[in-house]
Amino acid sequence: MSLNTGLDRRAFLKSAGMTALAGAVGSGTAEGVVVAGAAVQPEQTQFDFDTIYDRIGTDCSKWDAQIAKYGRDKIEVPMGTADQDFRIAPVITRALQRRIEHENYGYLTIPASYVESIVNWNKRRHGFEIDPDLLLHSDGVHPAIISTLRAFCPPGSKVLVQAPVYNGFYTDIRVVGCQASESPMTLVNGRYAMNFDDLERRIDHDTHALILCNPQNPTGNVWSRENLMRLGDICTRRRVVVLSDEIHCDFVNRANTYTPYATLEDEAIVRNSITYKSASKSFNLSAMKVAYMFSTNADYIARIKRTGQHRQGINTLGVVAAQAAYDDGEEWQKQVVDYLDGTLDYVESFVNANMPLVKVVKPQGTYLAWLDVSEVVDRIGAKQTAADASDREGQVTPETIVQRYLVEHAHVLLNTGSSYGVGGAGHMRMNIATSRQLVALALTNMAQALAQV
Ligand SMILES: Cc1ncc(COP(=O)(O)O)c(C=O)c1O
DSSP states (O other): OOOOSSSSSHHHHHTTTTBBBBEEEEEEEOOOOOOOOSSSOOOSSSOOOOOOOOTTTOOOIIIHHHHHHHHHHGGGEEOOOSSOOOOOHHHHHHHHHHHHHTTOOOOOOOOHHHHHHHHHHHHHHHOOOOGGEEEEEEOOOOHHHHHHHHHOOOOOOOEEEEEEEOOOHHHHHTTTEEEEEEOOOOTTTEEEEEEEHHHHHHHTTEEEEEEEEOOOTTTOOOOOOOHHHHHHHHHHTTTOOOEEETTTTBBTTTTOOOOGGGGOSSSHHHHHHHEEEEEHHHHHHHHGGOOOEESSHHHHHHHHHHHHHOOOOOEEEEHHHHHHHHHHHHHHHHHHHHHHHHHHHHHHHHHHOOOOBBOOOOOOOSSSSEOOHHHHHHHHHHHHHHHHHHHHOOOOOOOHHHHHHHHHHHOOOOGGGGGOTTTTTTTTEEESSSSSHHHHHHHHHHHHTTTTO
């Protein structure tokens, strides 16, 4: 894969008065990478996250779908779809190879040992016990959320979310014929906070569920125990079931702590919830299609099975992969979290030093950086361009114009903030789960492109 952008990076850096620290981001660093603040040292890892791993031509949505849309010359670093560009943990590959040697993929009985792996992982890593009798399997978090919404929320009713939030929730809510009721989070010094007064005001006789995201996609918040207790108290008092999506829970930075909703001290609050998880984000197994949900409330689980008509059909190779990951992949997972934590430090210091039009605060969790690009929107006249484009193409947001601008001028693809609901305007989401060389290349390209506006 070529790192040659065709852009005169040296000249740009020189004119911008920046210091290039050769080799600061690992071996084979993109030429002229700028590191502000503390120099980023290559991670001492047993696993190699630094070498660029070429995924092009594998029908992956992160690379191939964007290349198909914009052309290879315009996509040097796609930073959209939330998966990772790394080779997975070798223990997973070995387990899959062993299973493939048995050349038959007939219907699967979900093995008790897989359930044990799920229970043990959550006990070991997150300190709580899942009751296997109250665990349901699913071929993704989405289908699990959809059957839960079917069970609790009549068509036409409202489902609460705290926005900006993962855009997939809006699709799930639409699929079951409900409406999203968006409680806007408040933004203080770049950090989001739940707005409890607004949240409670929104609950009426027609609001039966809230979808919580912890850690939060796209803002990167890792919610504190106090926040979750306050939210749980409101929802329990007002009879709103909490669907706690914790798919990003294994990506929490050194300075922060993930609180599983299931570990809250109040039993009634926990009984009023269902939690959704998967090894898919933690170990980069998204297309393996295995996830699970659990609760301490037997009535809720029975209702999801019956009324939500939940089907527990999962993928044989997905089970093998997830089980190997949970049983033997912990060291890889810890190292990938450390690597990405370091990359997020690098992103924060680079952006703050070299992109005066962009603001970013390091997320507490996830591998997603949430960039405030409102000044870029103004500088490139994105609002007017979006209005003109909307006449031709249907609704086009200013963030879509920023997206197109960055693809054209920086060859970097980011996700539009406006797709994450209320409060997402003026923002872009950047997935940094790739080799630090590519992150450096993307940031350098973006800084250069934005210096022209
Ligand atoms: C918060 C959240 N939930 C769910 C999903 C998707 O889950 P799945 O692929 O298991 O359906 C994502 C993917 O990005 C996500 O960020």
